[in-house]
Amino acid sequence: MSSKKCIAAITEAARGILTDEEIDAVFTKAQTIRKRLEAEGKLDNLNQRVAEAMEREAEKTKIAAALQRRHAAMNALVRERAMNQLDRLMAGGIPAEKALLAMLEGSQRAVEGARKSVYATRQAYETRFLGGLVAELETETPYVKRLANDKAFNDDVVREMTELKEGGRPGVTGNADAVKVAQIFARHAEASRVELNRLGAAIGKLDGWGGPHRHDPLKIARVSEDDWLAAIKPRLDFDRTFDGADPSEYDDILRSIYKTIVTGQGEGINAQRTGEFVGPANLAKSLAKSRVLHFRDADAWIAYNDEFGSGTLLAGMVSHQQRAAAHAAQMEVFGPNPELMLDSLADTLREKLRNDPTLPNATKEARIRELNFGRGGGSQTRLAQAFLEMQGLTMSPVNITAAQIGQGIRAQQMLAKLGGAVVTAVPSDTMTVALASQFRGGGFLRGLTAAMDQLLQGHGRGAAGRREITFLLGEGFDGLIANFASPHFANDGMPGKITTITNAFFKYSGLTGWTDRIRGAAGRIISAEMGMRAASRYDQLPEAYRHVLKLQGITPEKWDVIRQVDFRADNGTRYITPDLVRKLPDDALMPLIADRMAAYIGKNPAAAQARYLDDARRELELDLARFFADETNYGVIETDAASRRWAVRGTRPGTFAGEALRFVMQFKGFPLAFTQRVGGRALLGGRNRQATAIHVGTIMAALTAAGYMSQVASDTLKGRWPPRDPSDPEVVAAAMLRGGALGIYGDFLFGQVNRFGNTTLETAAGPAAATAAQIGNVFRAAMRGEASAGEALNLALNNTPFLNLWYARPAAEALFLSSVKEWASPGYRRRTEQRLREDYGQELLY
Incomplete structure (x- = not known):
């Protein structure tokens, strides 16, 4: 067919489907395609090739036009849903600017839907995208731990993934385990792609995809731009990588990728430039x-x-699925264009504030300013900081070198000072799990008993089934992932070494294993609690449990559907997991779509019903996943979006402000998270004053007991006996702080501030600054001729990585360190024993 006939045919075929402008765009693209083919020397059947390319471009343009119309419709629905949520939050007493902030990171206030946020939804999607992946890896491929230390096996998985395409040859490696892992990876990557497309993206299938890479910026920075291009270009499939680009643009695209990897700066989330997904303004289109x-x-x-x-292929897959979860959460809450939607919602709220006759003008101006989330310059508002946190930009370094130096210094502080963190974590985490159970109406003692029972059930008969339940709840596999994702063979660069050493430190300290076990136990308690309560109608549930369901947006209608899922049974206990919603029959979900079907006026009710049922099923699964993830985070405290916002204030690593804040806030993330989650919910989120008073009292008593147990354990490991007098007000006060908000940071604060003469200001500036001040004190003393070998030795010992592991330090003290200290500072043991007797009535055991 001639070029003119081809143009005429396509124009006629596209008439009524594409606009004249869109048809012109197809033809302009055709000229680019012709030039590319000519440059590549593909001159045979040139017109036919161009015609076929034009047909493909016309189809793409048609899809893009349809996608644009779909986005408009989706945005209208999302906006209505978002405004309804904002109205509920404001009706519950949350100010407009804080209501919009709550949609990003959640609120502790006792308002319906206050916990439904982008952050909680991201956790729900991580449960869906990663929990099932890890569960399959564990249950279907028992030798998959080879992913952690067998490079040949990882390479076989990559080879098998590239064969998962039309005309491919699965099994080409002859490695059955690699085939199984490749299929699992491809299936879960496809599931996240389909979900993102449902939310408005149009991501094509990645057939024959070897998997995502994790680029090492320091390795890439060691070579020039030209050398990197020379290394990568011969390895790329140009047709697939540069689909739609002119050949003259190839080098510019790759140079842009190089710059963004090395500098950490690019448009939006710089994953776009590193060959991954991205999230700037129109997230769906960018995907x-x-x-x-x-x-x-x-x-x-x-x-x-x-x-x-x-890192390994698994590390890349984990990052890929986590990014997919982050993007899905943004689009779930704010539609395919989150930034535009946020701007629109903020404008509406600004207008409401302007027209509020009850507010003074100064108050209006201040509250309207708080609704600015990043445009127009000026100091950042809380909403702007939360927006940057949602986008992931606070994790993206501006200057790789500066960020890595800061990371290295802070890692040294962790390795030197947190070896005994698990000693504090065991009693306090167990108590907070029980406290969360009390808030849900289960009772503190019952929750404490359940926590002990689940912890003891972690191993032995039936453990495999419990592990699968735990993974499907999205819990208990962080340590497993860390072990898989950072083996030594894949991390020969500085970032990889830091990660590997840090992971090893927390593994050997016991904190990683403990955290996985207690989070798994907490998740199973919540799951079993729901399984037990599912026997009751909504109006028969305890008031406290109904209250928590309401906070998560689980309505009575949804509860009636949840009650109908098939339970997972283990050792006589019935568990509910989010994936079980997928197995519900359509009839069970019909009450959730009754209103939508009654309002339907289209010509195809059967198709509409199927679509509505699909939406209702997904929404209910997300509701459950969000409920389990959020409640688990109340039981085992981890930094969340709100506490990260408070800690880093929207700054990025590798900047002066970003690094300064990260140094100051080191070890303070847990206290912030504890205060705003446990304290915030206790004071603001209770269902009534009586329940709040009881819960606050229980918190104080439980965490004081946890702090005292932690202190006794710590003293015993240091060879100090008998336990401190629990009737001493100072001991009680220290126990309250140690078991509660100060948490891990309390060990550093109380262990170092007086010993080295640091001021409170130096300690507040962070452990690195405090250590620097200690070094300065010793150095100045040496310059004055007043140097103490004992102080210098203590300083060195207290800043030596791995030496402060809770079992290593006592052994070293007993074997040789006490003698060395006595040599460096004669009379050291006598003075220590005297101080312990006077202050705490204790003696040294060794």
């Missing part, structure tokens, strides 16, 4: 356009990863 680096074959993928990558 569709994101350039994925396709390698020509598995060997090219492996060679690039060996030269410029970081």
Whole structure:
């Protein structure tokens, strides 16, 4: 067919489907395609090639036009839903600016839907995208731990993934385990792609994809731009990587990728430029356009990863699924264009404030300013900081080198000072799990008993079934992932070494294993609690449990559907997990769509019903996943979006302000999270004053007991006996602080401030600043001729990584350190014993 006939045919075929402007765009694109084919020397059947390319471009343009119309419809629905949520939050007494902030990170106030947020939804999607993945890896491939330390196995998985395509040859490696893992990876990557497309993206299938890379910026920075281009270009599949681009643009695109990886600066979330997903203003469109680096074959993928990558294939898959969860959460709450939607909602709230006759003008102006989330310059508002946190930009370094130096210094402080963190964590985490159970109406003692029971059930008969339940709840696999994701063979660069050493430290300290076990236990308690309560109608539930369901947006209608799921049974206990919603029959979900069907006026009610049922099923699964994830985070405290916002204030690593804040806030993330979650919910989130008073009293008593147990354990490990007098007000006060908000930071604060003469200001500036001040004190004393070998030795010992592990330090003290200290500072033991007797009535055991 001639070029003119082809143009005429396509124009006629597209008439009524594409606008004249869209048809012109297709033809302009055709000229670019012709130039590219000519430059590549593909001159045979040139007109036919161009015609076929034009047909493909016309189809793409048609899809884009349809996507634009779909986005408009989706935005209208999302906006109505978002405004309804804002109205509920404001009706509950939350000011407009804080209501919008709550949609990003949640609120502790006792208002319906106050816990439904982008952050909680992200956790729900991580449960869906990662929990099932890890559960399958554990249950279906018992030898999958080879992913952690067997490079040949990882390479086989990559080779098998590239064969998962039309005409591919699965099983080419002859490694059955690699085939199974490749299929699991591909299936879960496809599930996240389909979900993102449901939310408005248009991401094509990645058939024959070897998997995502994790680029190592330091490795790449060691070579020039030209050298990196020379290394990567021969390994790429140009047609797939640069689909739609002119050949003259290839080098510019790759140079942009290089700059963004090395500098950490790019448009929006810089994953777009590193061959992954992205999230600037129109998130859905950007996901569709994101350039994925396709390698020509598995060997090219492996060679690039060996030269410029970081971590294993599993590490890349985990990052890929986590990014997908982050993008899905944003689009779930704010639609395909989150930034535009936020701006629109903020404008509406500003207008409401302007027209509020009850507010003074000064108050209006102040509250209207709080609704600015990043435009127009000026100091950042809380909403602006939360927006940057939602986008993930506070994790993206501006200057890689500066960020890595800061990370290295802070890692040294962790390795030197947190070896005994698990001693504090065991009693306090157990207590907070029981306290969360009390808030849900289960009772503190019953929750404490359940926590002990679940912890004891972690191993032995039936453990595999409980592990699967735990993973499907999205809990208990952080340590497993860390072990898989950072083996030594994949981390020869500085970032990889820091990660590997830090992971090893927390593994050997016992904190990683404990955290996985207690989070798994907390998740199973919540799941079993729901399984037990599912026997009751909504109006028969305890008031406290109904209250928590309301906070998560689980209505009586949804509860009636949840009651109908098939339970997972283990050792006589019935568990509910979010994935069980997928198995519910359509009839069970019909009450959730009755209103929508009654309002339907279209011509195809059967299709509408199927679509509505699909939406209701997904929403209910997310509701459950969000409920379990959020409640688990009340039982085992971890930093969340709100506490991260308070800690880093919207700054990025590798900037002066960002690094300064990260140094100051080191070890303070847990106290912030504890205060705003446990304290905030206790004071603001109770269902009535009586329940609040009882809960606050229980918190004080429980955490004081936890702090005292932690102190006794710590003293015993240090060879100090008998336990401190629990009737001493000072001991009680220290126990309250140690078991509660200060948490891990309390060990550092009380252990160092008086011993080295640091001021409160120096300690508040963070452990690195306090250590620097200690070094300065010793140095100045040496310059005055007043140097103490004992102080210098203590300073060195207290800043030596791994030496402060809770079992290593006592052994070292008993074997040789006490003698060394006595040599460095004669009379050291006598003075220590005297101080212990006078202050605490204790003696040294060794």
